[in-house]
Amino acid sequence: DTAVSQTPKYLVTQMGNDKSIKCEQNLGHDTMYWYKQDSKKFLKIMFSYNNKELIINETVPNRFSPKSPDKAHLNLHINSLELGDSAVYFCASSPRLAGGSEQETQYFGPGTRLLVL
Amino acid sequence: RKEVEQDPGPFNVPEGATVAFNCTYSNSASQSFFWYRQDCRKEPKLLMSVYSSGNEDGRFTAQLNRASQYISLLIRDSKLSDSATYLCYLYSNYQLIWGAGTKLIIKP
DSSP states (O other), rough: OSSSSEEEEEEEEEEEEEEEEEEEEOOOOOOOEEEEEEEOEEEEEEEEEETTTTEEOOSOTTEEEEEETTTOOOEEEEOOOOGGGGEEEEEEESOSSSSSSHHOOEOOOOOEEOOOO | OOEEOOOOEEEEEEEOOEEEEEESSSSSTOOOOEEEEOOTTSSSEEEEOOOOOOOEETTEEEEETTTTTTEEEEEOSOOGGOOOOEEEEEEEEEEEEOOOOEEEEOOO
């Protein structure tokens, strides 16, 4: 009964390809996130959705496009992959985006390790 | 000044010792504070929220100092299983800010 799941766990691909990463949460949370963690270990927020609506859209190349078909799913599609896209991508969810610590606590998926060759 | 700063470590600490580390932040409007731990090649997991009055969870004590703009984490009687990277996370008005983490290594 995994709370936040991501597929695939590993993704090795060539530069220029298009790939997607899927995320699902069964916690009933309203808010979902995509993060990128690079080799320096910084966790950088990329996008956040609340009830299928995009609410945070950080400065990310428009080759990255999130899609939320329903509030339990948040997928990430990446076009024209570049070497610099190699990183670990984490999906997370929280009850809400704001409203106090309990509402804002984030639960992470296991990560997708993307390597672009 | 970076939005959040943490000493990257590693902190090499003998088992049973007490260790503490801080996370300083620049946005005085930060509203919510958290400590997460991240094991090697795993996802971050919530360790504890940090409340204004300070809070304790077993061997772990978290404190918030708004005047000096930092949060701290104290681990007493450290165990080998405490070895991990500890990330601070701050939330304020749609700003989600994560520290790069402090690496802790507990040695037998």
